[in-house]
Amino acid sequence: MNHSTIKAIINTAQIVTPMGTKAVKGAFMEEIKIIEGGAVLIKDDEIAFAGTKEELVQHSDFSDDAEIIDAAGKSVIPGFVDSHTHFVFGGYRPGEFMERLAGASYLDILKKGGGIQRTVKSTRESAWDELYDSGYQRLTSMLAQGVTTVEGKSGYGLDLDTELKQLQVMEKLNRDHVLDIQPTFMGAHAIPTESDADEYVDFVIEKVLPGMKALSVFCDVFCEEGVFSVRQSEKLLLSAKKLGYKLKIHADEMIPLGGAELAAAIGATSADHLLASSDEGIIQLAGSDTVATLLPCTAFCLGKPYANARHMIDSGCAVAIATDYNPGSCYTNSIPLLLALAVINMKMTAPEALTAITLNAAAAIDKSDSIGSIQTGKKADLVILKEADYRFLFYNTAMNQVDKVIKNGKVVYQAPI
Numbered sequence: 001m002n003h004s005t006i007k008a009i010i011n012t013a014q015i016v017t018p019m020g021t022k023a024v025k026g027a028f029m030e031e032i033k034i035i036e037g038g039a040v041l042i043k044d045d046e047i048a049f050a051g052t053k054e055e056l057v058q059h060s061d062f063s064d065d066a067e068i069i070d071a072a073g074k075s076v077i078p079g080f081v082d083s084h085t086h087f088v089f090g091g092y093r094p095g096e097f098m099e100r101l102a103g104a105s106y107l108d109i110l111k112k113g114g115g116i117q118r119t120v121k122s123t124r125e126s127a128w129d130e131l132y133d134s135g136y137q138r139l140t141s142m143l144a145q146g147v148t149t150v151e152g153k154s155g156y157g158l159d160l161d162t163e164l165k166q167l168q169v170m171e172k173l174n175r176d177h178v179l180d181i182q183p184t185f186m187g188a189h190a191i192p193t194e195s196d197a198d199e200y201v202d203f204v205i206e207k208v209l210p211g212m213k214a215l216s217v218f219c220d221v222f223c224e225e226g227v228f229s230v231r232q233s234e235k236l237l238l239s240a241k242k243l244g245y246k247l248k249i250h251a252d253e254m255i256p257l258g259g260a261e262l263a264a265a266i267g268a269t270s271a272d273h274l275l276a277s278s279d280e281g282i283i284q285l286a287g288s289d290t291v292a293t294l295l296p297c298t299a300f301c302l303g304k305p306y307a308n309a310r311h312m313i314d315s316g317c318a319v320a321i322a323t324d325y326n327p328g329s330c331y332t333n334s335i336p337l338l339l340a341l342a343v344i345n346m347k348m349t350a351p352e353a354l355t356a357i358t359l360n361a362a363a364a365i366d367k368s369d370s371i372g373s374i375q376t377g378k379k380a381d382l383v384i385l386k387e388a389d390y391r392f393l394f395y396n397t398a399m400n401q402v403d404k405v406i407k408n409g410k411v412v413y414q415a416p417i
């Protein structure tokens with residue numbers, strides 16, 4: 001007979017979680033649930049129950065045989081979802097970072113054939129195993145910071161073979177590594193040096209998009225001055241939509257081109273960056289189902305003003321936050337830094353930031369029905385923090401607060417003592 005495995009997380013100080021199966025908008029982002037001294041019951045890889053310890057012992061799935069996970073007086077939160085990364089890449093760009101510190105702009109470096117183009121060259125040259133091994137290590141580093149699901153983009157190939165290589169690496173990593181990976185095809189990440197923008201968009205639509213569908217859920221585009229225009233981005237994304245892709249846009253990262261407006265108009269799942277979005281773009285996002293994904297680590301690394309998170313939330317947007325981990329604009333996967341920037345520099349409240357990195361981030365990759373909160377029926381992806389009070393996530397500035405990570409109901413990470 002096939003018995004279920006039953007586990008109970010007991011002895012918590014508090015269970016802290018947003019609630020729901022959809023992105024939470026505007027003022028509702030503040031409304032998280034805190035169960036003081038709560039307990040969680042896990043059946044196989046799912047949450048069977050989360051509530052008080054009195055309710056736990058009465059639950060029909062609970063018995064004295066349940067395996068106990070002792071939270072030792074600490075708080076429990078949902079696993080983090082990093083909904084925007086470019087974690088599969090070859091080579092590094094420290095020289096470019098120094099150039100930027102000395103005043104060069106990100107787009108100027110790209111125009112001169114550096115930036116993304118440099119990583120394209122090294123990713124094309126990288127062996128499959130190199131990409132796999134470095135990707136594996138990067139996932140492990142994310143796991144130690146409480147990330148249980150990560151989105152990863154292609155876009156360092158700009159040709160059929162290398163885009164395919166990046167997505168196949170992610171597919172194997174998804175099978176081999178304990179983290180879940182949501183893959184995004186981002187062939188339109190830059191214009192390859194051997195092409196022009198219109199010609200390249202047509203090439204991607206005709207020759208690349210159809211074949212990548214089996215390996216990716218989302219299609220993303222870098223809609224930016226000097227990269228892909230709103231018209232080119234729209235053409236590509238509408239073709240992707242017809243093939244069944246869900247849509248994402250790198251929108252208004254440097255210049256208010258109208259990427260936010262485009263995302264809302266074509267029903268993108270998320271619009272990302274939004275540092276320079278217009279008020280009109282923000283109003284349109286607020287009236288849509290598109291999640292506004294903010295990437296403050298990128299603004300920090302580029303020395304740019306942060307996206308106006310307060311205005312977006314106060315206007316009714318669903319805001320998510322993510323790292324944008326990549327070797328150029330933001331070479332950090334630091335969740336502690338991300339959380340610090342969200343509350344200190346973007347003026348989000350602690351509950352809003354927690355919602356943004358869990359439930360709304362899950363919605364940004366269309367997974368909020370199964371992850372992103374601690375409630376019955378969702379996957380048992382949880383983090384036990386080092387402290388009793390979840391606010392230490394922010395207060396203990398830019399320090400890792402993760403004690404244990406539970407993925408699919410199993411303890412898969414324990415912080416060194």
Ligand code: NIG
Nearest residue numbers: 116222250324326327328329
């Ligand atoms: O999200 N802006 C475009 N893509 C990445 C940067 C990629 C890179 O610089 O390698 C971003 O910032």
Ligand code: FE
Nearest residue numbers: 084086250324
């Ligand atoms: Fe990005």
